[in-house]
Amino acid sequence: MTHTLAVLVENTPGILARVAGLFSRRGFNIDSLAVGRSEDPGISRMTIVVEGDDSILEQVTKQLHKLIDVIKITDVTRDDFVDRELVMIKVNTETSTRAEIMQLVDIFRARIVDVGPKSLTIEVTGYESKINAFENSLRPFGILEMVRTGKVAMLRGFKSITISDHQKREETN
């Protein structure tokens, strides 16, 4: 089963190496990892998609927690959530296929971000199955290049994955 983890970490140099190293060292598989600032400038948020049964996920979570810079881990897949991924696809075009491709762009609510004489660069966001479907429908035309950001996810509704003010201030002595 696939789990999507939202991981809040202190924004320190090397944190990405620590997290990525942990996964490879312990033999856990990462499907995707996306990282960037959170609403708090001192805290980065990683979205990690991992494949594995419950016991693997338990170990992943516990081992991640052992990293001093990891503050909070939430398995969003255990709750109602939305996830998105942004993909850019450069597709081969001929005069004869251009119109058809643009129709697909419309259907999938994708956007054309660059036009070349023999190619179109298309941006699409969405959940995984939509993106996969879009990719498949473009394949026959010849995909020249593709880049995916990896998934990001959030819980639905008012619930949020943040660090409480209390936790922020709390000090150890």
Next chain:
Amino acid sequence: MEITVAEALVRCLEQENVNLIFGYPGGAIIPVYDALYNSNIKHVLTRHEQGAIHAADGYARVTGKVGVCLATSGPGATNLVTGIANAYMDSVPMVVITGQVPVSQIGTDAFQEVDITGITIPVTKHNYLIKDPKQLSQVVRKAFHIAATGRPGPVLIDLPKDVAQAKIKFTYPRNIHLPGYKPTYKGHPAMISQAGKIIMESKRPVIYAGGGIRISNAAPELKELAETISAPVTHTLMGLGCFPGDHPLFLGMLGMHGTRYANQAVTECDCLITVGARFDDRVVANIEGFAPDAKIIHIDIDPAEIGKNVQAGLPIVGDVKQVLGKLLPLLKKRKNADWTARVQAWKKEYPLDYIKDGALKPQFVIEKLYESTGGDAIVVTDVGQHQMWTAQYYKFKEPRSFISSGGLGTMGFGLPAAIGAQMGASGQRVVLITGDGSIQMTLQELATAMEQGLPLKIFVMNNRQLGMVRQQQEYYCDKRYMAVDFQFDLDFAALAGVYGMAGYTVKTPEQLVDMLPAVLASPGPVMVNCLISGKENVLPMVLAGSNINEAID
């Protein structure tokens, strides 16, 4: 007034009550050594950085304090890596400080530059590269806190030379902010009361206790637990010493080279109370056959140990001492007459034994060492057969009286660790039991021991071979011995003489018995070259794939 970061670092160490550090200097760390010049902190110069790090480790294991080690950048730092990994595997609190090239040169493959924080991520509890001079005191304060609390471990601080020379206003922070680090000390009350119930309902309880007992100073609670419920106790290698070795409820060590009765008791128990241990593969052997009938209670401070190797029926995350403290009042005094009788019968029927044929047997040497010291010594070992024989035949009485490299199994640990142990316990007798292979890995530290005036008693179990590997080849490679025999016969007694240390060679049991009292009574350092048989194996032995109660001997 402004002081340099290096001076501030020394002040931080003073604030952390550090009075002894082990190290080896070099260009990038010179500012720190310069700052130490005016400090009361004693610095022990070893002969190799590996010596420094193992010495700090031995010191930390004996004292329970944080061991501190200092080295320069590049090769100085990489020479520490084995020792850092060693401390990490055995949960030893250490702060390791390395010099680094100036910040502007980082990433340029500068002279003696190595990415030591990158290298040590997998073998440290945490590490820091200080790029901003203002971070220093915060980082040092955090490093000591992280090293010593929760499940202890080594923390490395990498200090670029220009940062060390920068000037700052020194203040030592009282509070630190570590939002991602909150060890759990108190066990969950509901889980503890459930554990109490399971224990009281069990008919055949066994306590399996590891190094966590020593780390959390829970030996008194362990003893009370065992005596209250009349449960036999078996130790891991790391646990030895926590439960008295001569106690009727003690079963010795379990696992691959454990006693038959410990392994049998674990196999037949209906409740395995696991305290501060982690189901290491050398303990568990075949997982399916490990404690198959038992409800497993697992008490450990590290949540990641729960369910990692063996699924526990009842996990309790918390400090072992605190959890046992809360558990004990829930238990009633009880005798498991039938179970106790069976276990005692196994003890009689399958004792540890070896063939006494007049030759000098290593097991005999250890037995005599135990008798002659009355168990009143800190025993340090290296890694190999001699280590296992020590674990089997010496009856440890006190926590922190047995110092050995467990998780990493680092040959060469013994001598420097004994140095650190002796420096941490100056009034006590420190005995090093090492192998002819192991001691040659860090032999140069004999000079350090002499320089520091340490009265170490060193027993080299000299079988002229890498005995433990030879034993494995005997069983697993059909006696095709490859790269295990030393062709060159090193005279360890003469070698001792070169270092100005008394040295003796013993070849027979009688010689050993004759000489032991004088050796142990001697105020100075002594090395005894014990020429033991080269055919002896560590037995019993659980072969790969077998259950722990299916050992051969």
